[in-house]
Amino acid sequence: MKKQIIIALAFSVCAFSFAQKKELRAVEKAIKGKNYAEAKAALKQAEALMSSMDDKLKAQYYYLNAEALYADGAGSMDDIDAALKSLENVKEGYATEVSELKQTMVNGILTKGNKSYEGKDYSIASKYFEKAYRLSTKDTLFLYYAAATAVNVQEYDRALDLYEELKQLGYTGIEKQYFATNVETGEEEIMDKNTRDLYVKAKSHKNPGERMTESKKPEIVKNVALIYVSKGEDEKALTAMKDARAESPDDVNLILSEANIHYKLGNTKEFKALLEKATQMDPNNPELQYNLGVIAAESGQPEEAKAYYEKAIALDPQYTNAYINLAALILSKEEAMIKEMNGLGSSKKDDLRYDELRAQRQDLYKNAAPYLTKALEIDSKNLGAAKTLMNIYSILDETAKQKEMKAKVDALEAEGVN
Structure with missing residues (x-):
């Protein structure tokens, strides 16, 4: 009698596991066919079986859920946020797949961000750039773009938060640039090192060189101060302005900005x-x-x-x-x-x-x-x-x-x- 019960239970578990895998295979098939609505529907059915899934199946579920939400770039900003949260739950396996999906998402988001920027829709562009950074936090340049673009549309509170985050990260924006002169046009061109070396070897370019770019820290500190000025937070502006002038003591415009704050406060002297x-x-x-x-x-x-x-x-x-x-x-x-x-x-x-x-x-x-x-x-x-x-x-x-x-x-x- 006990053996029969054990056998029956084992059969039940196997059937349940088969159902889980079947639902997830249906999700995979729908995603491959770019039928994301069908994939989401299948995920809903698989979700009901989540409590009995092992870690491997859960990882697969969360990964597929992220793919369905992103929908090959068709997903909304909220969908992208949900996809990121889903990927955070991938605890076992899929490391390569998760990395590749995130890079795909970054590339797609940057493409949309650049398109919005070119169309002068700076508010949307800024949000895309920030999203790209949240996906790839090693690329702090995206966070800088998000802050600078927010300033363009006077979204000062948001820009201030982003600039403060950059300051806390110690971001400077200093990087090594590789360049060479185009033989045909006579103009200097910036490119990655391998491309530059290849062009120089092919003799289409000459005078190769490299240099470090200027720090963006003075600009960041300056913009923080100017944002406080625009918000009418004069005391904070003066404090930030002192930081900015310490970074760029020869910037006449910073001196004038601080002077204007003093004028506003009645500090004529x-x-x-x-x-x-x-x-x-x-x-x-x-x-x-x-x-x-x-x-x-x-x-x-x-x-x-x-x-x-x-x-x-x-x-x-x-x-x-x-x-x-x-x-x-x-x-x-x-x-x-x-x-x-x-x-x-x-x-x-x-x-x-x-x-x-x-x-x-x-x-x-x-x-x-x-x-x-x-x-x-x-x-x-x-x-x-x-x-x-x-x-x-x-x-x-x-x-x-x-x-x-x-x-x-x-x-x-x-x-x-x-």
């Missing part, structure tokens, strides 16, 4: 000091001279401001705002004059002072007008300059010029110029 430092490093930059002029004007140093604006114009004769600010410097003296004129009485002495101030005020307008005229020559749609000139000509009783400028103002406003 620090802002000016950094601008002066940047000016020493880049003395022929008109924008730096202009910004120093703005700070000097706001600090009540009109003569210093005037010198900076004039230097900006000397470096760039087309710098419209410098002309406008020079006119504004001149006209800023008007307020004190008007206040004094309004406070005068009716005595002969007061009348003489009034006439004196009136003449000085008209001199201000005459001195400011050429700068505004030049600004309009450069930027014919500068409504602010046109309005100010119209008012100046009105006060100076230059009727013809006032009418001409009024017509220009009306035309610009009709165009919707602000």
Whole structure:
């Protein structure tokens, strides 16, 4: 009796094992025929038998499940995530197959990522690049591409997470490049070492060489700082900016970025000091001279401001705002004059002072007008300059010029110029 039971049980187990293998063979057949819907249906049936599968059959199930989900590249991002999780459960055997499937997935994902990038769909491209890295974590370059591409579409929170991950990994992006000059075109070409050596041997290329690429760490640290700036997290931005400047002490743009943060925080002294430092490093930059002029004007140093604006114009004769600010410097003296004129009485002495101030005020307008005229020559749609000139000509009783400028103002406003 006991022998019969044992035999019956053994027969039952064999039948159960046969059913498991049959279902998995059906999955394999469907996948080979690229019928992934049928494969998934067969996997559902096999899943019901999972509890009694041995480790080898479970490994086969999870591997086949990943293949079905990936569907030769047709699977969605969620399907790819599920496929990766399934491959994590392959504990026995299939090492070569798993490695090959992952490489196939990486190649397919990168192809889609590059296609999205070329189509300027940077958000999707970034996600594909990140997915490629998750599949092949030794290829940190993919993570760098994911972060840089996320910045293109201002997905700053995501980019920040990716950049921080790169920093924690100690990523530098430094690699050895192999190159040679194309004999026909005369242009240097970068390629892998074997290809380069083959081309040089075939004499289609000459002057072979190798070099190390520049580190991407300064760029990463800089972008982290700039992302904090864009998010309005100024204190974090300043901390990150110090790290960035430590990496790239000669980067003028980093100094300007830090200066702008200080300006935003009202730290005028620090802002000016950094601008002066940047000016020493880049003395022929008109924008730096202009910004120093703005700070000097706001600090009540009109003569210093005037010198900076004039230097900006000397470096760039087309710098419209410098002309406008020079006119504004001149006209800023008007307020004190008007206040004094309004406070005068009716005595002969007061009348003489009034006439004196009136003449000085008209001199201000005459001195400011050429700068505004030049600004309009450069930027014919500068409504602010046109309005100010119209008012100046009105006060100076230059009727013809006032009418001409009024017509220009009306035309610009009709165009919707602000």
